[in-house]
């Protein structure tokens with residue numbers, strides 16, 4: 156497979172708001188491309204695929220952890236923050252990745268788990284051995300396991316307590332995730348210092364930002380529930396000041412799986428900013444709920460709650476990622492309905508969520524895949540595509556934990572799906588061979604050869620989105636509709652452009668989505684836009700203008716959508 160020769164640029168343009176326009180791609184290095192035939196993806200393998208990602212229109216990559224790690228939690232159990240896991244390559248390979256990505260005007264953000272380390276980290280080993288030594292207070296220790304009983308257990312399938320006993324130190328240590336991941340003690344100034352050093356180390360290597368893993372959980376207190384404590388926000392404000400001062404243009408992205416207002420708190424305020432970006436956890440499950448319930452009211456409510464963010468802040472929106480589809484932020488009724496629709500087999504469930512990939516969740520229904528992507532690419536914030544979802548890759552629920560949706564990328568119908576030349580038995584995870592999603596059917600090469608494939612469709616949407624900056628930068632106003640199954644909103648620029656644009660730009664786009672499993676006619680209340688002509692942004696066809704009374708009636712096919720430029 157060859158892609159058009161990359162346009163190499165002298166380097167990245169200085170653009171401090173790049174993240175609000177960018178299309179991101181989450182790529183598991185371990186599962187993307189194996190360059191040395193050991194059955195594990197690596198950095199040179201990823202470098203070899205940058206042309207593909209550039210062709211797809213990707214502006215930035217998010218790499219889940221690539222540090223040395225015992226690998227008991229997909230690398231989120233870090234044993235050394237200043238290195239690269241040997242199976243992925245070397246720091247020089249990483250420098251090469253950054254350089255080659257930047258030449259393609261593509262940015263790299265890396266995952267940084269700062270809440271906890273692996274129990275194999277030298278800091279923890281020192282803390283166990285020498286309680287009065289320099290690392291003695293790097294973790295949260297207690298003589299009993301009684302403290303903070305109200306702090307919820309996140310990995311409820313595997314853990315029964317947030318405390319574990321250490322035989323050597325003869326004390327309990329606190330952990331929000333697996334018991335082999337002790338939480339760092341942010342009450343220790345030495346921890347702040349060490350963490351700032353780690354952040355600088357990677358920024359000096361040229362990364363464009365960080366996904367701040369599990370960021371709400373840095374501090375615990377007797378008064379709070381250990382999620383977004385005031386001191387956690389204060390720590391983020393300090394970190395942001397350092398990043399903006401010494402490394403302008405680099406971003407901090409919060410992973411905070413919380414209710415809308417609590418997630419938005421991680422942006423801070425205009426005067427005292429915290430993270431530049433935060434994942435929109437509340438909106439994600441409501442998209443899946445709307446697809447099956449055929450009702451959009453929950454989606455409308457949550458969109459209305461999450462639009463008010465400080466200037467310059469940006470959401471990261473996603474459909475799926477390397478974790479389970481989390482159902483923590485929906486009520487019990489919605490959760491049970493979603494388990495019934497999407498996780499009818501017990502093996503599809505984990506903790507409070509569903510461990511399946513996008514295409515199997517949507518039963519490989521092309522209309523639903525298009526509708527979900529169209530929404531993803533038109534919501535406020537930067538869209539994140541999970542590797543393989545652009546070709547509708549399947550999953551393997553017979554694998555453990557979240558490995559179900561972390562299997563090797565399917566490049567070709569050849570051995571190991573073109574991911575690796577290793578003996579198939581040696582792959583770190585087997586390639587998908589299910590009836591519907593077998594790699595011999597679902598792979599990049601075959602989809603490149605079909606002009607109507609999902610891959611070409613997704614690429615087209617990526618380019619259309621990028622051609623309309625208002626979809627990245629604009630605000631969102633929900634439009635009332637006559638149907639409970641139709642979501643409509645206008646993405647609109649904040650004001651007229653400061654200077655006359657060199658090319659005609661669109662200031663407003665009306666986005667309409669039919670979640671009903673039947674065609675329908677719907678009336679939209681578009682008072683503000685009365686009299687305006689509408690033009691389909693994909694094909695350029697003129698639509699009837701908004702009538703003078705602002706009441707526009709459209710017909711929509713089953714699970715279809717429109718993006719209409721408002722002239």
Ligand code: NOJ
Pocket residue numbers: 228229231232268332368369477478
């Ligand atoms: C969040 C990560 O996304 C997840 O994969 C990991 O298991 C937890 N943090 C704990 O590190």
